[in-house]
Structures are given as C-alpha cells and as structure tokens.
Amino acid sequence: MAVYTPGQVVEETGFSLDTLRYYERIGLLEPVGRNAAGQRRFTEEDVSWLGMVRCLRDTGMPISEMLRFAQLVRQGEHTIGDRIALLEEHDRKVEAQIADLCQKQGAIQRKIQYYKDVRTMRDMLPEQAS
Amino acid sequence: MAVYTPGQVVEETGFSLDTLRYYERIGLLEPVGRNAAGQRRFTEEDVSWLGMVRCLRDTGMPISEMLRFAQLVRQGEHTIGDRIALLEEHDRKVEAQIADLCQKQGAIQRKIQYYKDVRTMRDMLPEQAS
DNA sequence: ATGCCGCCTGGAGTGCACTCCAGCGCAAGC
C-alpha cells in the first residue's frame, strides 16, 4: 500500500503543508497516519479525498459544508442519498456561478469594445487633441 | 439631473449602505455629493460606475485592482489604452475561471453519477443489507 | 560530528472585504 509524505501530497494536491495540517486539525481530513518518527504518511485514499476537497473548494463550497460532506462520507453507505443531495445542490450553485460569470464577462467585453471605439474615434480626430 | 438617495442606490446596485460608504472611504467611489443636510446624493454616473464595480467584483477582481482602474478613469482619456489592457487581462482571468469551474463541475457531476450507481447497485442486492 | 532538510507542535497573526456600533442630526407624519 503506497503512502505519501507531506511533501509529496503538497506536490500532488497543490495544497500547502500548512493547509493540510489545518484541514486535519478542523476534521476535514481524518487523522492522518504517522510513521515511527511521528511524521505524517498519507494514504492513497487521503490523497483522493483531497482531490475531492480541491474540487469543492475551488467551486466555492465553504469549509463548513465540506465538513458536513466529510461527516456523511464517514457515516457510511446509508448516507449516499444525502451526499447526492448535497452535491446536486452544490452543482446547481456552480451552474449559477458559471452563468453569472459568463454574463458579467459579456458586460466586461462590451466595455472593452466601447473603449476601443472611443479610442478609434479619438484617433480619427487628431486635430482635436488637447 | 436625477440623483439617487443612498437607499435607492442600495436598491439599484445590491451593495449595502455600509459597503457604499466603505467604497467611498477607500476611494473606489469619488467623494459623493451631499444635500443641504449632508446626506449623500448619488448621480447617474455614480450609479453606473457602481455597475461596473459590481461586474468586476463579482468576477473576482480584487479591490486593489479596481482602485487602479478607478484611477485610470479619473486620469482622463489618455489612459484608455491602459484601461483596455487592464480589462483584457481581467477578461482572460475570467475566461480561465469559467474554464476551471466547468472542468471542476464535470468532476462533481461524475461523482454524483458514481454515487447514483453505487446506490442502484446497493438497491439491487437488498439481501446483502447489513 | 555537524549541518541541513523535512517535518513536528500549539498558538498567534494575516489579509481581505466588509459589517457593526454608539451616538448623533434632520424631517415628516400622527
């Protein structure tokens, strides 16, 4: 069974060492195994869970909700319905986020175009320069 | 020339009164005009600038960069090139944000599907219930 | 043997973007 040192997990997941420790402290990560010297050794499972965390975090899920999700996962298979509900709810929020972002991006692009037009107008009337 | 009371601007822009005052304090909003009693009266221009601010903020631009943009706007037409550069740079970031969000959403949706499959499997083997 | 590296701990500090508060002023409605 492969294990990962903290450094390797940092590399793999993109979370900082401090963040990994923080996540363990608050219970977003289950207590990580240790070697004889007391140093953390992450399992494959820890790393894949961190992949999920990264997904949820990067799509704007607050830590409190990820904690709730983590709890469901720990409680076993009978919570799968709840997990689906939680993720579907989040999925809807992500959908809305994307839609909002696209719409706002449109406005920004229109502003850019507006500025470009203004610039062109100005360049066509050099004699009116201040 | 129409003016807006603070309450109306809150209504229009969705920013809280405190946020409007905060934006003025830090210079994201130019000093807002006052009536005889010292109460703020926002111009049409203020409101439309706030619309731009909302766009930029909601697409993740930090306040420090919005401040920089505000400065360019105040410096007059000769900064239009810089404004375009700033907005195009931001537009690229928004693009990347959307792409990342879509990709992560895909992963979440696959996870949902995975859970649904697990649930279905489980339901098809009721005799193995614990 | 002596650095240095990677990692350990508990706890304090940071940065961002607000948000709240006490205490006040003015104006309109009952």
Next chain:
DNA sequence: GCTTGCGCTGGAGTGCACTCCAGGCGGCAT
C-alpha cells in the same frame, strides 16, 4: 411635540481561510 425612519461619523469588530512562527526532533550527506 414626539416618535420613526433615514442617514451621518469614526472607529472597532467580524468571518473566512489560511499562513506564519518559535522551538524542537530525527535522519542523512559531507
């Protein structure tokens, strides 16, 4: 004439998610 509502100020406080720090440990390369 007094309450209610809206707004004012300066300054303090909040919530989130980290991030940093001092002081220490164990292994290994020079």
